[in-house]
Amino acid sequence: LDALRFEGLAAEDAQRLKQVTVLFADIVGSTVMARQLDAEDIHTIIDGTLTSLSNIVESHYGRVLQYAGDSLLAVFGADESHEDDPENAVRAGLAFLKASQKIAREVEQHHRLEGFGIRVGVNTGRVLLGGGVDAENSIRGITVHVAARMEQNAPTGCLRISHNTYCHVRGIFDVSEQAPIDVKGLAEPINSYLVHGIKPRAFRNRSRGIDGIETRMIGREAELKQLQQGFHALYEHKVPHHDAASAITVVANAGIGKSRLLYEFENWAETRPESYYIFKGRARPQTRQQPYGLLRDILAWRLQIAESDSAEVARDKLLQTIAPLFDQSEAAQIDILGHLVGLDFSASPHLHGVLDDSEQIRNRGFHAAAQIFQRLAQSKHIPCVLILDDLQWADDDSLDFLNYLLDVNRDVAMLIIGMTRPELYERRPDWPARNSSAARIDLQSLGSTHSHELASELLNRLGDIPVTLHQMVTGSTDGNPFYMEELIKMLIDDGAIISNVEKWQLVPEKLSNTRVPDSLTGVLQARLDNLSVPERATLQRASVIGFEFCDLALAALDKSCVECLPALIQRELIVPHENAVNGIQGARNYSFHHHILHKVTYKSLLKHDRQRFHLGTAAWFENRVKTRGSDNLGTTAYHYQRGGEAKRATHYYALAAEDATSRHSRDATLHYVQQALALCDSDDHNLRWRLLSAREKIRATQDDRQAHDADLDAMAIIAEAIDSDNLRAEGLLCRAMALCSAGNYPAAEETSRSVLLFTQDSSATAIAARACGTQAFALRRMGNFSTAKPVAENGLRLAREAGDRAVESELLSNLSGLASESGNLLESFQFDLEYLAITRATGDKAREVNALNT
Template identity: 35%
Template sequence: MTLSEISKLEQAISALEENRPLLGDAVVDSALTPLRERAVMLRSAGDMEQHRKIATVLFADLPGLAAFTERVDAEDLRDTVNALWERLDAVILAHGGRIDKHMGAGVMALWGAETVEEDDPEQAIHAALAMKVACNEFCSSTPLLAGEALSLRVGINTGAVIVGRVGTTAELTALGDTVNLAARLNQAATPDQIMITYDTYRLVRGIFDIELLPPLQVKGKSELVQCYLIQCAKPRAFYILSRGVEGVETHLVGRENELNSLQQAYLDLFSRRQPQIVTITGEMGLGKSRLLAEFLTWTDPRSEDYFLFQARSAPSQITSPYAFLRELFLFRFQIQDSDPLITVIAKMERGFAQMMPGDPNSREKAHIVGQLIGFNFAESPFLPALLADPHQMRSLGFVSLTRFFAAAASVYPVILLLDDIHWADSASLDALRYVFNNLPAQTPLLAVCITRPELDERLPDWRDSLKRAAHVYLRPLSREQSRALVQEILQKVQALPSALRELIVVGAEGNPFYLEELVKMLIDGRVIQPNADIWSVDLRRLDALSIPPTLAGVLQARLDTLDGQERVSLQRASVIGRVFWQQALEVLTPVPENESQSLNISLAALRAKELIFPNPISTFSGTQEFAFKHAILRDVTYETVLKRQRAQYHALIAEWLQQASGQRRSEYLSVIADHYEKAGENDRASLALREAGEQALSVSAFSEAFRLFQRALSLLAPERRRDVIFVQLKISEVFFRSGEYADALKYSEQALQAARELSVGDLLASAMYQVGQIYGEMGDYPAAEALLGEALRLTQAQSGSVVRARLLYGLGNTEWRLGKVESAHQHCSESRDMAAQAGDVYTFLLALNRLGVLAGLMGNPAEEERLYQEVLTRATAAGDRERAAIALNNLGALADEHNDLQKSQQYYRQAMQLAREIGTQQSLALYLLNLGHCLVRMGDLDRACEHLREGLALSDHLGAGPWMLMAVIFFARLEAARGNTTRALELLGLAEKHPAYSIDHQRLKEQMLAEWHLDDEFILQHMTRGATLEWRATFTQLMLA
């Protein structure tokens, strides 16, 4: 086809028209028809050459239809098949496709023929999956087709096509090798299969479950074609983004050894079936995410089955307790942030049941974990006692998480991909460390943790505290590796000037991300000019281009090349965060500009320039979610937003998040607070931070709670004295519950002084209670008694309140420690009754248990046992395992005192079982030692030794000095029972010199010596010798006893 041929045809047509009067209409029309058809065809071909596009082509057909036509009436079949294709065509159109043509029992559809979208390949595959479902549903519901095997087969390919209008009807179609290959794949597929090429696969990997097929011999192709089968869509998929420039995909350079390490860990997961943790540490831009993407690309088509959990943290989550851990379950169970709470509960319950098929208590564990990670499961029937006891909530939550992953791994191996954990909140990292270190040895679980060195600065012991962990450190690329990467990116430049290559290599300093952005900057500056097949270089333009010395500078230079609307859209998006939503962006867009088409054009342009990427599933339904390509790109963009505009935007986004999160607002509190703070609305920010701090405290996330309350305090104006006192008391509570009594006392005394000056009764009583509690734990019982008594008098009018019930218990407990048994009994009795009236189960059980102890001191063992039994019954009914375990231990000790050793060991074993269930290690150590001591008295010395050793090892691990001393004293009784009184006395002497030796240990020692009837001089001699023994050496000997 040439322009001269079209010109000749036009001249001939013109000549015929001029001679119409001479030749007549019939002759002219007859001659013109073929000439005009030829001209249309040639023009169409010309148009098509000018419309070369990247499109995704789908061919689908029903291979079983031909055999079926022989047995069915043709007219009936025609109507039924037409109805079927109407349904299947609707599916194609609903997924953004265009029906190209129907051919017999098949269809050809196009994505990208008119408007190219980045997710065209993904939408084509989603359409194919939906077509299979629609076909099966139609056949099963249509009598004529019932029982017939009319399964759909599909072939899909992506690549360059010629798009244009052909024929006399000028229909838009696509031609070319891409179309032919899609048709060949359709013919090669078997019924019910969806087959795709590599060119489609590389654009959708990570989004679907895919099976790698052996290379296929295709007609018309000299080389074998790599194909893949689509199985289904992955839950809450993450894109596996290939690093490259202008659509040129690059191979992994300089990270082959690291990739091999990950691949070997994957293979070991299935062969050795043991827990493994691999941490990959590298500075920003060194290729951590690319390495992870290559690993996923390698695993994606493999045949092994596994459960995948994936999470990526962000700077805004660092003070949100368990936010990172929550991301794992959002991903796995496809929970959207806009899902109502009832839907979240259902998804958690269903997910736990599926992954813990043998556990009848999976629903309870789902509720416990859900509450721990920030979903509001407060109405759950399993949680009343735990909500009042954050320590137990945390312990049981960690144990439930560990059992969940262990159970899931017994079904299929588990892979956790944890990205950017340097921004993860401390509570999530504590939970993950507990899970990793407490999984059974034969649990097939692989965790890959991606981090920057900042994690070591923030939590220096986190990585080193992990069992079975391997650490991979990414270094900058060498000069040779950088040159190889430049060559990869610029592979379409036929003769790459060495000067340009070295400019890029030297400027990037071994940082792959920096290197790519430099290349993109050179493309923006037209130094490098991409074309369809061959790229050119214009070095003359390099002189006018200033190469910034930093990555931030290069990114800034790229921002400067954006047009006005693109730049403004990106700036507004940066205010929302690295992840942002189109609906939120619309809130920031002034009404005159807020045309969806205008914003869509800007977002499409930013996607085309690889500055942002769409996420396949949005955390908020009904709106598209996007992410900046890199965190530093978001930060650089944010710095270009005028400060007065920032404040306005942050206020609007805070309000949008409040509305969009709905019932799930509690999960976004710290993010909402960040926006309010940056908007200058300090009061609203402080209020949100206080709510977030309370939430953190409720799950014992102490470091997050402290940071949240501290920020809330810093935002309060001095005149907001009530609020200041409240927050100071909350900070004190954080320190108190984490055992840091000196800091707790500092904040609570400040609050107490301010409350006295303000003379506000409720705040003053709360401050007195807090200071009194701390005095008690620090051993200053008289001061505690005085302050708690004063607070009690202040609250005399608050009969039935939770505050007064707790004050009564605090005072009674202090009096018990002071030996004031009668008044202690009176106050604990009042506390019990008032807590019951107020519905405070936690305080009720504390008071009831203390009344049991007091009954024993008052010489009423029957009442003591009755009260312990009541604690056990009520704690069990309330789901308070920790209180139930304490009651069992107390019942065991009471039976021990009355020499009912059989009953005693039964109680201790039940207490141990509960302690193991809820993960209370310190309590478990005590119960192990008590059981060991009981078995010594029963004469079962071998089993006694086993339990004493386990209890001693656990006490040492926890640093529980009083428990370690008790273990040594119990070992002394064991040695005496073995007939080795000399060794027994030496152990008592060793214990006596320990700094943690107390009156309780002294009483136990005196009881033993009275039982042994030894000579005083003999006792003194060997106890004195024992006092010279070295503690650690003796500990080692006992562990081998």
């Protein structure tokens, strides 16, 4: 009996129902070959081709199951399932076509025979594997027949995929939608697509939902049409007094359906025949404090810069990709843009003369970035589409850039689609500013009718849906689609719905015992509670790293956690990202299924566990600072702060503040300084000076004079506490420059003279030169030219002595103005020539323009 039972179990195991991707390939022209070539030549060509195709299948992790004359059948995911099985099958199909082109040339060359080619068809679905004759290679089911129809209806040299496969590979390949095809055994024709190639950078579009359930979008048809109209407008003739560049912002609370609407729009746009350049960017909670964080993400997506790329690799990608858009004489623009977004081009000769002029770096970086869009769009008359997600977390510097982009590129065919929660408008009530073609779409919760429609779609595999279940799903979720999906997943986790079968099954006794949490947070918490201990621990550790996390960072906290990631993917709690090109070997990025899930998971941790994991994460990011420069300074500081290491957090916040100041990132500087000052010891005068000095540089360019004066007063107190003449001089110089900016020239002149009292030390020569320049400028504005000139000449001598070209050029400009206003035009011209020569030597374009205009 035991032997019979074992045989029965073995037979049962030999047959499996499984979702796979099936590929059919057929050699075209074999009949013609049979008439014109002998059997040995035909055998050589056919057998050689099938061998080549079989090798391609194996290299893409598939397995050839059957050969039939001049065709083959391969399957992906039969032995071991992978998330990217459909993608691997399509990539293999494209490789088939490329290989067949080479074979066709060889057949024509050696046998003078034209017309050789292959057709490929791919479909994804459930099949029965094993059993019967040739059990090892047996495969049955409608999925196989659909794959065969895809191949039979593909033009020679083409790859046709079914809609089922397309749903798994959206966004990765260039496709065009085809007319529906009838398939024997199916009541309705099926949609299919021809695949033309791989997109320059794979960006997998994933819609939220329930695994195995594909629902149509419900209740958002009007909003989708509005996005489509914005797209069509890119190709229409220009309307007088109407900007070619436009922006559409979709606004909704979490879980209402922004992601699904964007998902449907992208899929629709992808199948359009019109050409367009696509850019994408996504803000994250930590982006708000990263200088130009969203702008960097936009460029990184387009240029395929991975988080795991070293600083050197990232710089090379920027140079190689953007350089063709600029003339050789414009190389400085690329370096300045790279430096602005944190790729550290400080060693570039193009930046030597402007490194201390953060405002110029910002302005020229904005110009260079806008030029990328303009030159792409105008070179081939192809519009640009920029898709931005989670704008509520975007840093203000990047939002400033987007407003600048819409303004200066108003005549460029460009559509910006932004997804955001309402809180964006709390700090940017006029978003986006200065654009006559801006539109706002407000998504509301689904109404009763649409909620019932969505519930019916989500539960359709149950067949007849009990009224009690329908009411449970719709009655407590307030028209929030994400809430509805998570509630159904909770019922699956609880065993009230059995979903691992073709037709779902309801377990009434478990359903009746289910207590539906009265909030989305409660539903998500219930899902966490249903996890195994290792799975829950993995998700909790990942939540400390962030909404997005790298498996290497997770392994640094606990190596065993990485083993639980596949189970969390299967439960649809996390989402894997595409492996990065040129990334760290074996590294992969993941994100939580939703920001609310991330927040709930993080809050489920005990305080001492949070601190411990934050410290481990901080140590990992600290090591990344060594390879990626300033990228992770703020992140490292944040994790040290949350881990209770105030001293190390302060150190990295100070570095982050100084880096932000050097790039004129105003909000990031203010944030980092505020965080550091709150943690810094009150008697750490040197560090507090560094922080206040960084903030003063930013506040000097803003309108809040009271806050700026407060920083200057605080700096004066520190200078006295340290008893440092150099710091006294530096603080007074900042005050004198502020007084000049405010138009209080007598006070500025007096304060500048005070600076010189504290600059007797040789190390303060540059400060003395700058003080002379400020004093001379104030005297000039007061009309005291005779006194101003010797002061400026003394400053020029000191600047040259200190080797400070920037101050030297400012003083030459001052002397030129003094000479001109005194009627000595020849002397003024000579100063201007010297001034112009320095600006060109240092690459200071802002002052060069000023020199040319004087």
